[in-house]
Amino acid sequence: MSRNLLLGVEAIGQGAIDGGISGVYAYPGTPSTEITEYIQINPEAVRRNIHRQWSSNEKTAYEAALGMSYAGKRALVCMKHVGLNVAADPFMNSCVTGVHGGLVLAVADDPSMHSSQNEQDSRFFGKFGMVPVLEPSDQQEAYDMVYEGFELSEKLQLPVILRITTRLAHSRSGVVNRPVKPENNLKLPGNPKQFLLLPAFARKYYQGLLGKQSEMLQLSEKAVWNRYLDNPDKSLGIICCGIAYNYLMENYVGQECPYPVVKVSQYPMPEAMIKKLETSCDEILVLEEGFPLVEEQLSDYFGKGKKILGRLSGALPRAGELNPDHVARALGREVKSSFQVPGVVANRPPALCQGCGHQDVYYALNVAIEEIGRGRVFSDIGCYTLGALQPYNSIDTCVDMGASVTMAKGAADAGLIPSFAVIGDSTFTHSGITGLIDCVNENTNVTVIILDNEAVAMTGGQESSAKGKIEDICAGVGVEPQHIRLVVPLKKNHDEMVRVISEEMNHPGVSVIIARRPCIQKIARDKREKAREKEA
Amino acid sequence: MKIDIILAGVGGQGILSIAAIVGAAAIEKGLYLKQAETHGMSQRGGAVVSNLRIADYPVSSDLIPLGGADVILSVEPMESLRYLPYLTKNGWLVTNSTTFENIPDYPDFTEIEKEINKLPHAVLLDADKIAKELGNPRGSNMVMLGAASPFLHFSDQEMEKAIENIFRRKGQDVVDLNINAYKAGRAVSDKLIKVD
Ligand SMILES: Cc1ncc(C[n+]2csc(CCOP(=O)(O)OP(=O)(O)O)c2C)c(N)n1
Numbered sequence: 009m010s011r012n013l014l015l016g017v018e019a020i021g022q023g024a025i026d027g028g029i030s031g032v033y034a035y036p037g038t039p040s041t042e043i044t045e046y047i048q049i050n051p052e053a054v055r056r057n058i059h060r061q062w063s064s065n066e067k068t069a070y071e072a073a074l075g076m077s078y079a080g081k082r083a084l085v086c087m088k089h090v091g092l093n094v095a096a097d098p099f100m101n102s103c104v105t106g107v108h109g110g111l112v113l114a115v116a117d118d119p120s121m122h123s124s125q126n127e128q129d130s131r132f133f134g135k136f137g138m139v140p141v142l143e144p145s146d147q148q149e150a151y152d153m154v155y156e157g158f159e160l161s162e163k164l165q166l167p168v169i170l171r172i173t174t175r176l177a178h179s180r181s182g183v184v185n186r187p188v189k190p191e192n193n194l195k196l197p198g199n200p201k202q203f204l205l206l207p208a209f210a211r212k213y214y215q216g217l218l219g220k221q222s223e224m225l226q227l228s229e230k231a232v233w234n235r236y237l238d239n240p241d242k243s244l245g246i247i248c249c250g251i252a253y254n255y256l257m258e259n260y261v262g263q264e265c266p267y268p269v270v271k272v273s274q275y276p277m278p279e280a281m282i283k284k285l286e287t288s289c290d291e292i293l294v295l296e297e298g299f300p301l302v303e304e305q306l307s308d309y310f311g312k313g314k315k316i317l318g319r320l321s322g323a324l325p326r327a328g329e330l331n332p333d334h335v336a337r338a339l340g341r342e343v344k345s346s347f348q349v350p351g352v353v354a355n356r357p358p359a360l361c362q363g364c365g366h367q368d369v370y371y372a373l374n375v376a377i378e379e380i381g382r383g384r385v386f387s388d389i390g391c392y393t394l395g396a397l398q399p400y401n402s403i404d405t406c407v408d409m410g411a412s413v414t415m416a417k418g419a420a421d422a423g424l425i426p427s428f429a430v431i432g433d434s435t436f437t438h439s440g441i442t443g444l445i446d447c448v449n450e451n452t453n454v455t456v457i458i459l460d461n462e463a464v465a466m467t468g469g470q471e472s473s474a475k476g477k478i479e480d481i482c483a484g485v486g487v488e489p490q491h492i493r494l495v496v497p498l499k500k501n502h503d504e505m506v507r508v509i510s511e512e513m514n515h516p517g518v519s520v521i522i523a524r525r526p527c528i529q530k531i532a533r534d535k536r537e538k539a540r541e542k543e544a
Numbered sequence: 545m546k547i548d549i550i551l552a553g554v555g556g557q558g559i560l561s562i563a564a565i566v567g568a569a570a571i572e573k574g575l576y577l578k579q580a581e582t583h584g585m586s587q588r589g590g591a592v593v594s595n596l597r598i599a600d601y602p603v604s605s606d607l608i609p610l611g612g613a614d615v616i617l618s619v620e621p622m623e624s625l626r627y628l629p630y631l632t633k634n635g636w637l638v639t640n641s642t643t644f645e646n647i648p649d650y651p652d653f654t655e656i657e658k659e660i661n662k663l664p665h666a667v668l669l670d671a672d673k674i675a676k677e678l679g680n681p682r683g684s685n686m687v688m689l690g691a692a693s694p695f696l697h698f699s700d701q702e703m704e705k706a707i708e709n710i711f712r713r714k715g716q717d718v719v720d721l722n723i724n725a726y727k728a729g730r731a732v733s734d735k736l737i738k739v740d
Contacts, residue, residue: 013571013577181578258604348629359646
């Protein structure tokens with residue numbers, strides 16, 4: 009058996025290919041991006057011509073995956089945690105329609121916010137939608153869960169969530185592959201009205217979903233990934249969810265953990281195992297990555313039951329990523345360091361690359377708005393968000409993808425005029441267009457600057473679905489052609505950019521300024537890819 | 545047997561090329577391995593770190609516990625100090641001395657050097673300079689790997705084979721250049737350890 013050294017995200021990609029998918033649908037987002045990138049260049053995926061192009065956003069990705077499932081085939085859909093907020097509408101409704109071909113939603117959470125605006129725990133979406141959640145503890149389980157997840161999905165006729173976090177996503181370990189399964193044939197759903205959520209049908213399907221809950225529970229009790237490990241010291245019982253299991257075991261290298269353990273990797277929680285643990289042990293410690301979902305469920309409000317320890321009780325930090333040291337402290341074990349971080353070590357936050365065109369836009373914008381004062385630049389998510397930091401200090405907000413345009417609109421409606429939106433090209437096609445339509449419909453006095461580096465740069469330089477289309481999109485939604493301006497963000501064009509921004513700022517309606525220059529990292533990436541293709 | 549390595553640097557410096565080689569050597573030997581990497585936002589010039597864990601038993605945690613790292617291998621001197629709480633009492637810190645200054649408050653190098661010299665086991669070398677002298681300016685990471693190699697429990701033969709495996713598709717010239725860089729780094733540490 010040969011082991012391949014795969015990142016967690018790569019293991020998921022490989023598990024999906026081997027599990028017989030006909031398509032992957034996704035929008036990039038750390039730490040989920042490389043699942044799709046792995047499939048995009050995998051020779052087997054290329055040979056089978058598995059669908060593997062990026063979608064415009066997570067909602068379109070999820071819906072397309074659901075369409076593939078409708079047609080009887082298996083689809084994987086991938087996103088980061090905040091992406092599932094965007095896709096929440098199709099997700100929740102697909103829990104009611106159910107699926108036809110297997111559908112696995114791989115969603116990657118980012119506790120500690122290494123590369124995100126917030127921390128969220130996508131297991132809640134599993135509870136919310138009342139569908140199974142698989143949470144691997146290692147790369148091999150990630151592979152196996154996707155590989156088997158499509159069958160689970162087809163058996164229950166429900167979408168299945170695979171929930172990972174940054175650490176597993178971006179850590180490598182040996183993974184053993186299994187035989188490739190054939191893809192499903194094209195086939196319409198047995199019930200032609202399965203995907204018709206008219207209230208009369210929806211009420212019936214919702215009852216069906218409620219009816220599946222006991223079967224889901226039974227499957228969790230029997231799942232190979234859920235285990236009861238009995239051990240002699242009953243003063244404490246430990247529940248480990250997903251990757252937390254490893255942090256526990258790290259504390260007992262070369263020895264047995266003295267306490268009984270329930271390892272949870274498939275939800276709904278295996279009730280019988282957890283009840284057995286509760287009856288056998290004096291106290292329960294819950295180790296879970298993300299929110300205290302299990303802990304809260306087990307804790308009783310009036311504090312009359314057994315003591316439940318975890319992130320809520322203070323045994324573990326309430327926020328941020330777990331690690332073996334947090335777990336050691338929760339177990340009352342000593343954690344010792346021989347050395348401290350010396351005071352000379354300065355923070356090194358990420359920064360815009362030298363030569364990046366975003367810089368030139370910010371230098372021009374700062375000059376153009378000098379006279380009107382600060383607090384009017386609504387921005388968005390991408391490399392350009394780094395314009396909030398020194399030495400630019402150019403932007404005032406970053407909330408969720410697309411919010412620059414709509415927040416600028418709301419602020420303008422409130423009387424903050426002029427107001428600016430600064431948005432990247434990929435963010436614009438993700439969620440900016442609809443907001444621009446709102447502005448056009450009311451001829452709101454906003455200036456939208458689209459930073460068009462012809463790439464999804466922040467996540468590594470993927471193809472942007474906006475490429476070559478932005479002027480047409482803006483004109484198409486009704487922005488007046490004379491107020492769609494194009495500039496090239498280069499130092500030598502500084503004065504021109506300042507002039508264009510000032511002119512449009514003074515136009516009492518919707519203006520769009522497109523600052524177009526390719527991302528320098530993207531140019532390098534394209535070169536590397538060409539070289540790789542040549543080698544192959 | 546286990547060896548826990550912290551690889552440190554700045555996004556864009558390519559610390560994962562080092563991890564790939566050590567990882568290949570470990571797999572070749574049938575050892576277990578976990579390697580946590582930094583992807584995402586920090587790759588844009590921020591501090592990046594990789595936890596590389598190798599053992600002859602299955603590795604549990606993807607992260608090295610505090611005080612558990614046998615080696616800190618850094619391609620940038622200030623970054624080598626950022627992870628000191630993870631170094632075991634008798635662990636080795638091996639770092640490049642060429643600074644990467646992309647922040648306004650980057651400290652004075654002599655201050656960094658002072659901290660490094662306080663450690664019981666440290667190797668500080670100018671890998672960039674050595675690589676340039678070898679006519680392989682992009683080989684500084686291989687120089688660093690060589691400098692750390694006495695503490696990694698792989699033979700030169702095993703390491704050189706791993707370098708070959710990783711770089712083979714780029715041609716024999718590239719393999720040779722990298723093996724030479726590795727050897728030059730190794731020579732620096734060998735000399736130092738003898739003096740020790
Ligand atoms: C809903 C959602 N999906 C995905 C992401 C991850 N994400 C952050 S920035 C970004 C790319 C933005 O690209 P673009 O707007 O072109 O800006 P650039 O980075 O190229 O400057 C992505 C995909 C996110 N934060 N939120």
